[in-house]
Amino acid sequence: MSAPTVEAAIxxxxxxxxxxxxxxxxxxxxxxxxLFVERYTEIxxxxxxxxxxxxVHSCDVAVLFxxxxxxxxxxxxxxxxxxxxxxxxxxxxx
Numbered sequence: 360m361s362a363p364t365v366e367a368a369i370x371x372x373x374x375x376x377x378x379x380x381x382x383x384x385x386x387x388x389x390x391x392x393x394l395f396v397e398r399y400t401e402i403x404x405x406x407x408x409x410x411x412x413x414x415v416h417s418c419d420v421a422v423l424f425x426x427x428x429x430x431x432x433x434x435x436x437x438x439x440x441x442x443x444x445x446x447x448x449x450x451x452x453x
Contacts, residue, residue: 365401365402368402368404368413369399369400369401369402369415372402372413372415372424372427372429373399373415373422375427376424376427376428376429379428379429380422380429380432383422383429383430383431383432384420384422384432387431387432387433389419389420389432389433389434391419398417398418398419399415399416399417399422400416400417400418401415401416401440402414402415402416403439403440403445410425410426411424411425411426412424412425412445412446414439414445414446414449416435416439417435418435419434419435420432420433420434420435421433421434421435421436421439421448421449423445423446423449423451425451425452430449430450430451430452431449431450431451433448433449436448
C-alpha cells in the first residue's frame with residue numbers, strides 16, 4: 360500500500376469507530392493525554408475466511424479490528440508486526 364492509501368485506511372477505521380476505540384483504550388488503561396487519530400501510523404490487515412482482521416497501531420498502542428469493529432487494544436509490541444498470526448496477541452471475542 361502507498362502512504363496515502365495506508366493513511367486513508369487507518370483514518371477510515373479509526374474515524375468510523377473512534378468512540379468505541381476511545382472506550383476500549385480507556386477500559387484497558389491505555390488512554391494517554393493528547394491521544395489523536397493522527398498518532399496511528401501503521402496498519403496490518405489480512406483476511407481469514409470471511410473475516411477481515413486489522414491491527415492499527417501507534418508507537419504506544421495497538422488496536423485489533425474484526426471487520427470494522429475494534430475488539431481489543433494492547434500496549435504495542437514490535438513482535439506483533441512479524442507474527443504469523445498477529446491476533447494471538449489480543450483477546451478476540453468468541
